[in-house]
Amino acid sequence: MLEINQLCFRYAPIQTQWRFNITVPKGQCLAIQGPSGSGKSTLLSLIAGFLSPDEGQIFWDQRPIHTLYPWQRPVTSVFQEHNLFEHLDVFSNIGLGIHPGLKLTPNQRKAIDSGLERTGLAGFGARMPGELSGGQRQRVALLRALLRQQPILLLDEPMTGLDPETRAILYDMVLEEKQRGVTMLLASHDNEERRTLADIQWNL
Numbered sequence: 475m476l477e478i479n480q481l482c483f484r485y486a487p488i489q490t491q492w493r494f495n496i497t498v499p500k501g502q503c504l505a506i507q508g509p510s511g512s513g514k515s516t517l518l519s520l521i522a523g524f525l526s527p528d529e530g531q532i533f534w535d536q537r538p539i540h541t542l543y544p545w546q547r548p549v550t551s552v553f554q555e556h557n558l559f560e561h562l563d564v565f566s567n568i569g570l571g572i573h574p575g576l577k578l579t580p581n582q583r584k585a586i587d588s589g590l591e592r593t594g595l596a597g598f599g600a601r602m603p604g605e606l607s608g609g610q611r612q613r614v615a616l617l618r619a620l621l622r623q624q625p626i627l628l629l630d631e632p633m634t635g636l637d638p639e640t641r642a643i644l645y646d647m648v649l650e651e652k653q654r655g656v657t658m659l660l661a662s663h664d665n666e667e668r669r670t671l672a673d674i675q676w677n678l
């Protein structure tokens with residue numbers, strides 16, 4: 475279970491202070507709904523460890539994780555910017571998510587190839603991110619997050635702008651992860667996305 479307990483944060487003294495109290499059972503997806511600027515991405519960044527809370531705690535399976543560096547947390551995320559390494563090809567971008575030194579087993583390499591194929595990116599492994607469309611970058615970022623197989627998956631508008639066929643494939647892949655027991659938070663303005671992926675709706 476993911477527990478967010480009295481987590482407080484503000485960007486600057488004059489700005490709004492958020493106080494988050496949320497529990498997400500293991501293997502469930504919580505959709506965060508709220509107007510633009512209400513703090514959805516901020517909450518995900520706090521869980522990922524990209525921002526530090528002013529006070530409060532985050533527990534995963536009753537162990538505190540708010541004290542850990544981002545790379546030590548049992549978390550993987552897909553943010554709106556997609557954050558691909560521009561100097562590395564698609565295969566390496568995904569592989570780095572699995573092993574930071576790119577020491578991949580044959581099975582892991584196979585998983586990347588079949589993931590690329592499944593998401594319509596067969597043959598794109600050697601392309602550089604700069605040679606991809608926005609939707610293709612988005613698929614690479616999502617595939618990297620899914621193949622990392624961390625217990626907690628944070629999704630910030632993951633399907634925005636994708637065509638219906640690609641969405642359907644990616645929905646299936648995310649739902650498969652949920653069935654494997656992955657716990658998710660989804661920040662989204664999209665009703666279809668929230669209805670398809672989420673078990674719990676939460677208004678910010």
Ligand SMILES: Nc1ncnc2c1ncn2[C@@H]1O[C@H](COP(=O)(O)OP(=O)(O)OP(=O)(O)O)[C@@H](O)[C@H]1O
Nearest residue numbers: 485486508509510511512513514515516517661663
């Ligand atoms: N680095 C920053 N410094 C100061 N204020 C920030 C910073 N990043 C975000 N904010 C402010 O914090 C508030 C929440 O932003 P956030 O990105 O979390 O909203 P959101 O709900 O994800 O919005 P959207 O739906 O548009 O993505 C906004 O008012 C934003 O302007």
